[in-house]
Amino acid sequence: MKSNATEEQVDAIVRSAREEGLEATAKTRFGEKVVEIPNGQMLDPVTLKAMPGVERTEQSIRRCVRVSRAAKAENSLVHVRDVTFGGKELVMIAGPCAVESPEQLLEAMHAVKAAGAHMLRGGAYKLRTSPYSFQGLGEPALKLLADARDRSGLPIVSEVVDEESVLLASMYVDMLQIGARNMQNYVLLKQAAHSGKPILLKRGVAATLEEFLNAAEYIYAEGNEQVVLCERGVRGFADYSRNTLDLNVVPAVKEYSHLPIITDPSHGTGMRSMVIPMARASIAAGADGVMVEMHPSPETALSDGYQSLHPEELEAMMVELARIAPVVGRILKRRG
Numbered sequence: 001m002k003s004n005a006t007e008e009q010v011d012a013i014v015r016s017a018r019e020e021g022l023e024a025t026a027k028t029r030f031g032e033k034v035v036e037i038p039n040g041q042m043l044d045p046v047t048l049k050a051m052p053g054v055e056r057t058e059q060s061i062r063r064c065v066r067v068s069r070a071a072k073a074e075n076s077l078v079h080v081r082d083v084t085f086g087g088k089e090l091v092m093i094a095g096p097c098a099v100e101s102p103e104q105l106l107e108a109m110h111a112v113k114a115a116g117a118h119m120l121r122g123g124a125y126k127l128r129t130s131p132y133s134f135q136g137l138g139e140p141a142l143k144l145l146a147d148a149r150d151r152s153g154l155p156i157v158s159e160v161v162d163e164e165s166v167l168l169a170s171m172y173v174d175m176l177q178i179g180a181r182n183m184q185n186y187v188l189l190k191q192a193a194h195s196g197k198p199i200l201l202k203r204g205v206a207a208t209l210e211e212f213l214n215a216a217e218y219i220y221a222e223g224n225e226q227v228v229l230c231e232r233g234v235r236g237f238a239d240y241s242r243n244t245l246d247l248n249v250v251p252a253v254k255e256y257s258h259l260p261i262i263t264d265p266s267h268g269t270g271m272r273s274m275v276i277p278m279a280r281a282s283i284a285a286g287a288d289g290v291m292v293e294m295h296p297s298p299e300t301a302l303s304d305g306y307q308s309l310h311p312e313e314l315e316a317m318m319v320e321l322a323r324i325a326p327v328v329g330r331i332l333k334r335r336g
């Protein structure tokens, strides 16, 4: 507000925000009269600025509405069958980068089950850097995933890449993953949201926090509030890893949003030897869970074998993370 704005002018702003159903508070900030309106971007800044006594309007740098902490103070819980993200219990997702064969997936499923992890992952549609690399089995892979769920009880997450895969995956799996390459494919975000399935939204390799949260906002805006964020590494200058797992974003998301966030140290490092250390760090940083790639025989994997854990490494990781969890007020329960 202008320094000479009257009390009536301040009240008028507060009242007009409340008429829109928004909570507005008049306060003094560094000696300036301000009116703070959480979710104020729902108001027209031009109209607001034209009101008597207003000097300027400023938007919070995060600009998201429904997914922001301002909109909801308590942490959101996201349910995928009997698994809950965002509560005290950590969620561990493991499985191969891609579904390769019935045998490979069943072996992976047994290993995930034996390690006590909570969900099984496996790609049916793979977005590969080279068009000549293995592109995924498509619908047959989704059928294998559904079969693995029926045998093991493990909820399934798998990536969708277009409208057709959203429709198909919705029939077979429990959670749809939006990959890093598609984080800003807003058409796909809307289609995935309309499936009504919970969404695992991976961060783009160069996405700012604002872009990341607003991608989730797209899903919320379509009426789907079951969104889990996933930090999977960003592009930096490091030449000793595939990506740089940005753990700073975990507490940042916790500050600005009520959504759960997990990390993917497999893609975040691209190196098997770095996966467990960064999984430990993720839990210590406050992540709600971890997703890792694990292959029954990483040496023969059709994709991402070099960053996939061996089954026994997954077991070891579970034991280590279960010891770290209580230190940060969390629990890691093995799935029975």
Ligand code: PEP
Pocket (backbone or CB within 6 Å): 097, 123, 127, 178, 179, 180, 181, 202, 232, 267
């Ligand atoms: C994946 O999880 O298999 C994957 C392709 O991840 P991202 O989209 O993060 O690269």
Ligand code: MN
Pocket (backbone or CB within 6 Å): 097, 098, 267, 293, 303, 304
């Ligand atoms: Mn992969």
